[in-house]
Amino acid sequence: MHNEDFASAAMVRLLVRAMAAQGLALPPGLPAPAALVGSHVxxxxxxxxxQAVLAQGGPALLLQLARQVHLLRDDPVYRALMGASDVPGLxxxxxxxxxxVHxxxxxxxxxxxxxxxxxxxLQHHARAGTGGTPQPPESLAVLGVLLGTCEALGVPGMAVHLGEPGGSDRPSLPLVPGADQATELAKAIAQGHASHWTLHWQPGAAAHAPAGHGEQNPQATLCDALPWPPLAHRIARRVLHDPAGEHPVDELALSLGQARxxxxxxxxxxxxxxxxxxxxARTRAAAQWLLDTPHGIAEIGFACGFADQPHFTREFARQVGMTPARYRQAFGHP
Incomplete structure (x- = not known):
């Protein structure tokens, strides 16, 4: 977690909330909870x-806490990840x-x-040209979030092996509650395998509807007042159920029973x-996040499906007449 970006800030929020939920000691001098909601920690x-997590339970505790993604259920990043319908989509x-977040x-x-x-x-590794191989705790934290999201989605039969595929004596990571993971994780770290993971799961639809896909999603009606034809409103509602999704034209047409x-x-x-x-639809969803929450602008742009922060700023300004930062300053959460 090198960069001061909203992804690693969300990871910190997750770990802090999970530590508090389990009564673990937080590090001294930790910023107030409100300060951990922004994009930069x-x-x-x-x-x-x-380090506080590792000191109190080692890598197994870090992995366990990182799997508690439900503690981020109100965060834009959580909602974006929970829009996935299967492991490849996640x-x-x-x-x-x-x-x-580069x-x-x-x-x-x-x-x-x-x-x-x-x-x-899968392998968790340095991006080309950046250097800095991820340390085992960083890799295990990412693995924990991915596993926790799969569990929240209801992906059936999840199993994990650590190490290169086909290698002998690869640690198998037990995922059942209460399982002792310490031995397998210690073996993987000693062998340099903490950043290599093989995920296995069973066929079948996820048992859990992605966050925001229910009829009670308040954002789903944000475009209802616009003077659009019924098909346009159906498209808008589909996008608003999952703003982070790609929603290609062919997929939208198929869902509406129309030829492209x-x-x-x-x-x-x-x-x-x-x-x-x-x-x-994405702009209106982003505006709602800006008005009602303190979450960072970049994080909101990601969760609403924009390609990057400049794209978010450009499209929002074109639609609304001011940048997201100016909009929040004028009307929203300080």
């Missing part, structure tokens, strides 16, 4: 939190997060099983397109 603070969103480290797919589409070998060209022609008669509807 000092590097010394991040290190002190990780990895795609995690990789977009890494690109968004992370020095990244998770890459190194191999997929020839025998099963439900197995992936038919949908495009219908929208064009009203001066609309799938892209313009999605941008309007």
């Amino acid at each position: 000092p590097l010394d603070c991040k290190r002190s939190v990780v 990895l795609a969103r995690w990789q977009r997060l890494e690109r968004y 992370s020095a480290h990244q998770v890459s797919v190194r191999a997929q099983s020839l025998h099963s589409p439900y197995s992936l070998h 060209r038919t949908l495009q022609r219908h929208l064009a008669t009203h001066g609309l397109s799938c892209r313009s509807i999605a941008t309007e």
